[in-house]
Amino acid sequence: MSASLGGESSVTSRTYSGLSASERDAERRSRLLAAGRELIGTQGYAAVSVEKLCAASKVSSRHFYQLYENKEAAFLDVYDSITKQSLDSAVASLEATEGEPMMQRIPKAFLAYVGPMVEDIRAARIAFVEIMGASPLIEQRRLSYRELLVDLVVSEGAAAVQRGELVDRDFRFATLALTGAANAIVYDWTLREDREDSAALEAQLTELALDLLAR
Template sequence: MRAAEATSAGRVYGGRSAGEREADRRARLLAAAHDIVGTQGYAALTVERLCARANVSSRSFYQLYDGKEAAFADLYDELLVRSGAKVVASLAATEGEPLAERVPAALLAYLVPLFDDLRAARIVFVEVVGLSTRIESTRLRNREKLIELIVAEGEAAVVRGEAADRDWRFAALSLIGSATAVALDWMLRTERPAVTLLERQLGELAVTLLTATPRTRP
């Protein structure tokens, strides 16, 4: 960075640094994208509408993103990272509990924040489907983190004698895929079952997939 640019970047205006102002603009853009896509769909998202809703200039927008898809990818990643952090927190809170309690609780910790905000649920389960290779890459990267957590929990449960060994990656993929399909179906239904019912069913599914004795050993 040139000296003049470095000086500009380090200036403080209104008591906030350049980095703080940029973080604020990003937060406002993500909040605006969350509301637009979560209520009207990705097709309704334009750079002009996003900037107007966030009260951010187009010049400032393009300093952060190369277009609306990049902004949406950032929002999607942010939602998944937040839910992923809930999973980690849940596993920490249930340390020492059996697998049949830890994993369902972690699964619900991931899903409940999304079910609590139908805009977020629409973004994560509906709007991202088949959208682009960039969005798919974000989805797969975050899915891999969940797989690693489930595999680690399963292998630890085997050592403790709580579960029979199995192909834990297959089990993790089955659980994540099933939960995603159920959540998508729930979002698309005109009359949705109660969230509490959905949570109970998904919890039971997790227990079945991860603790039932497999017919064949790996």
């Protein structure tokens, strides 16, 4: 039942500490995303409960369930925030380097994509380890992001062939080979205690991207 108070049309439009209801929800979501990245990225998806997320973020369980249906939905939001940032960075890199040779554009775009994920070990664990086999819905989301990446490379590769920069090849196959190899490599790197630093990993993955996509 709505109520009118001081000209407001509903209790949901009230402000507290200068924040509207939607702004408070956004602030709670931001805290939950940060807690999810920290807890899932260090303890693993299976070990993290809704109660742990709420305690770490200082968000009540009531407000948690106003934002998310369950832990799976919260994990998907964390995963989306990581993967979308990487995909957006790759697209921005390709737009910024338009007109440059593909041998220069590919390393820049690939580093823009993989960098945000491997430079934060928590993000790497979420995007390459915890995502695997977590649930059918989560796997579907992972594959949907992979398809976006495949479509992007196929489009850029076809345009480069038309310009005479690259020899034609099956860019879908090459992108799937690259993502599959990168997933296995980063998965292993994330779990190793003696892992090399992220810059060395990025250099190796970039060489692999050039071999599969441009050479």
